[in-house]
Amino acid sequence: MISKLIEKIQKTAPIVVGLDPQLKFIPKHLLDAAYKEKGENPEGVAEAIFEFNKGIVDATADLIPAVKPQIAMYETFGIPGLIAFDRTVKYCKEKGLVVIGDIKRGDIGSTSAAYAQGHLGHVTIGGKEFRGFEEDFATVNPYLGSDGVKPFIDVCKEEDKGIFVLVKTSNPSSGEFQDRVTDGRRIYEWVAQKVDEWGSDCMDGDYSNVGAVVGATYPEEGRILRDIMPRAFILVPGYGAQGGKGADLVHFFNHDGLGAIVNSSRGIIAAYTQEKYSKFGEAGYADAARAAVLDMKVDILGALSAK
């Protein structure tokens, strides 16, 4: 699956749009239409979320290789929200996009296997295969160790799918446990070394289907981690709204110009709320998103060509 993502990146740019719809970002005309159809309730919001995502995807699909829906933003609305997540994943795949499910799951043994089957694989009922959420990649939490991650890798191998393991997250308090030094290295470096080990068993061309998450807000750590995991693709959240800039991110990439993909969520999907894109207005949220993707592309590709 990573080779498919790379092929799409080479035709577009190493950027991913985070489909993290918060109620406050959804334009009034979409909410009104959805509430009229489904009621002012979670079903109505779920309908509006799907239409909102559809607008963003239709306006940006030719510019980007992938999207990253954040499942929490759907799960918060219960079953109707998760139906909107499911519809979003399927719609993005119809449009030819690679879908990274930002689910941060992680458990042990048969429980991790159940998550992996539900999001990346299939279950077998009466001899027939059924698929749950059908993402191409999922994010995975490493706190439980290899027992938690390997069931995901087994499914990745069977289904040609991929994972991104949390290594160094973008948030201010990520250092509380991740930065602790043990045997001469920080915890996130030990996790990175495991990512490299796990990934060696799951190669797909020059890169592995086992990637890593490293926040844009920690560029120096990105440089170190790039060396520890040379074959891992790095998913980089924290660009834009969280403070990361293109110039900070060059060390997340390898010399081949590959090896990382940078996510922006609010900076794209709520671009219309920024002064810079205010001319588009609320009704033009999708065009504002397209303009923001084009600007992000210039920023990232400019920084890479100046490397």
Added chain:
Amino acid sequence: MISKLIEKIQKTAPIVVGLDPQLKFIPKHLLDAAYKEKGENPEGVAEAIFEFNKGIVDATADLIPAVKPQIAMYETFGIPGLIAFDRTVKYCKEKGLVVIGDIKRGDIGSTSAAYAQGHLGHVTIGGKEFRGFEEDFATVNPYLGSDGVKPFIDVCKEEDKGIFVLVKTSNPSSGEFQDRVTDGRRIYEWVAQKVDEWGSDCMDGDYSNVGAVVGATYPEEGRILRDIMPRAFILVPGYGAQGGKGADLVHFFNHDGLGAIVNSSRGIIAAYTQEKYSKFGEAGYADAARAAVLDMKVDILGALSAK
């Protein structure tokens, strides 16, 4: 919420039944009936899962304070599976049980808040409150630090709910990162210290609504962690099928006889597959579960009274 759990424990026993239905454990008569009604597909399995859980709950509700459905086992069947999870949570609450959602979620900021609202709190749409999954407690992964956990605590305070933070998990590879020594203590001890800090802000009687998960398979670690987090209730998985025994677990409890609750999943819900309970047969799976709960109660309470 922890005071409600304690009150129920004092009337029953410090045990929780893990509702982790795997397809292979569901008796044929339930599958046949569900497939006939809904088809041999995820909807059919989801119906069978709910009926299976209902049987277990009806047979054991008078003996136990709480249940712990493992959401992965439902999520693996996609939306129909999650509907069965939702129905299970609601049914257990109707029966007066405390529900611990074993969801192991964890993200940052508004994303963790979204999970917390979806599982323990509510969303507001058009001035009205709507609730997603309505568990009483949720398990939370600490890898992202305070930014990931505090949004859950905020919801716990508003709604009188609780969380159990993963500290030392029951699986064989839990030591890969959790056991690493840094500044004289293991990572799980640092997490435990944070649990104590976080919990001090969220007290409900003698105990905190911020608890911890410590595996039954690590009794020595349980003794150490009990001291670091005196006010945290410890949720102890790994009893039975994973190898933990009552006598190993006494140090997870405080001198008041409280402070821990021991989970068994397969050992109860699939008791009928064990030689010991084979007389009940597949059709008697619920009675077998009741017998296994009674035996577990004798084992745990016996060990506690001998302490």
